[in-house]
Amino acid sequence: MNKIYFIILLIGLLSACIEVVDLDVEETPHELVVNCFFTENQPFVVNVSRLTTYPDLTDRNLEDATVSIYENDILLGTLTHTENGNYTRKSILPVQGNMYSIKVEVPGFPTATASDTIPEKVFIQECNYKPNAGVDEEGDPYGEITTSFTDSPNAKYYAIQLYTRWEKPLYDPYGNPTGSEVIWYPIEQSSFDPVILAEGITKTDYCTYFVFNDALFSNKKYKLAVNASSEYDPNNTVQVLLETGTVNYYHYRKSLLKHEPYSYEDPFKPYAPVPMYSNVSDGQGIFSGYQRDIYYLNFSD
Incomplete structure (x- = not known):
């Protein structure tokens, strides 16, 4: 009987030590992740994925993006999805000295944009x-x-x-x-x-x-x-x-x-x-020459 009473008393003491604490955990932004390093006379290869928390192990790559490339503010065209969230188009080749911009649109996400150029080559x-x-x-x-x-x-x-x-x-x-x-x-x-x-x-x-x-x-x-x-x-x-x-x-x-x-x-x-x-506006990642x-x-x- 004394043993049962002691267990009940111990449970009561432990319960009294429990305190509910509200943590202000920052939510992961609902944004696109756009990554592309580009160089002279090589097709753009752009990877598009979504920003998410670590426990989310589902595929983060996105296959329904509209990826547009501009040269000096003039639209060159859109890229085609190949696999694993990668988009490219063989006919769109950057050259040194021009400014290139990217616009990535995916339903339900803010439109991500970025701009950069290609520097001079040093040998x-x-x-x-x-x-x-x-x-x-x-x-x-x-x-x-x-x-x-x-x-x-x-x-x-x-x-x-x-x-x-x-x-x-x-x-x-x-x-x-x-x-x-x-x-x-x-x-x-x-x-x-x-x-x-x-x-x-x-x-x-x-x-x-x-x-x-x-x-x-x-x-x-x-x-x-x-x-x-x-x-x-x-x-x-x-x-x-x-x-x-x-x-x-x-x-x-x-x-x-x-x-x-x-x-x-x-x-x-x-x-x-x-x-x-990151130099991507309304998103994360890098777009750089x-x-x-x-x-x-x-x-x-």
């Missing part, structure tokens, strides 16, 4: 590789890749990225080799270069790309230095990608660079995402 003049340039904080050796280029008055924002080449073996359904497929995948890099450090990157940060501006080398030739692990095959070819972008390109890719390192699994890098930059030059470098050079 890589030379790349060099220095093996065993140093060791990182874990004692592993790394090599240094220097990329030389001359800044243009019409270019201000840049990105650099490294890709390594891998020949993936191919097999038939019976497991017999049938050849190989060349795949390029990004190399993680670090940098001590003052131009990179000025962007808030530390010497211990490893990224698959860096973005930077020309504040320290405006209208001058510059030799940018980044580090890559020496574990890569010295006989393998590496792609060095130098991209020039608009201010929208720069801010979006920089915010993405800050956003990506956070992890919900690592207690030392708690998942607190950085807000993403860029140019790219590619230099093929052998690590044995």
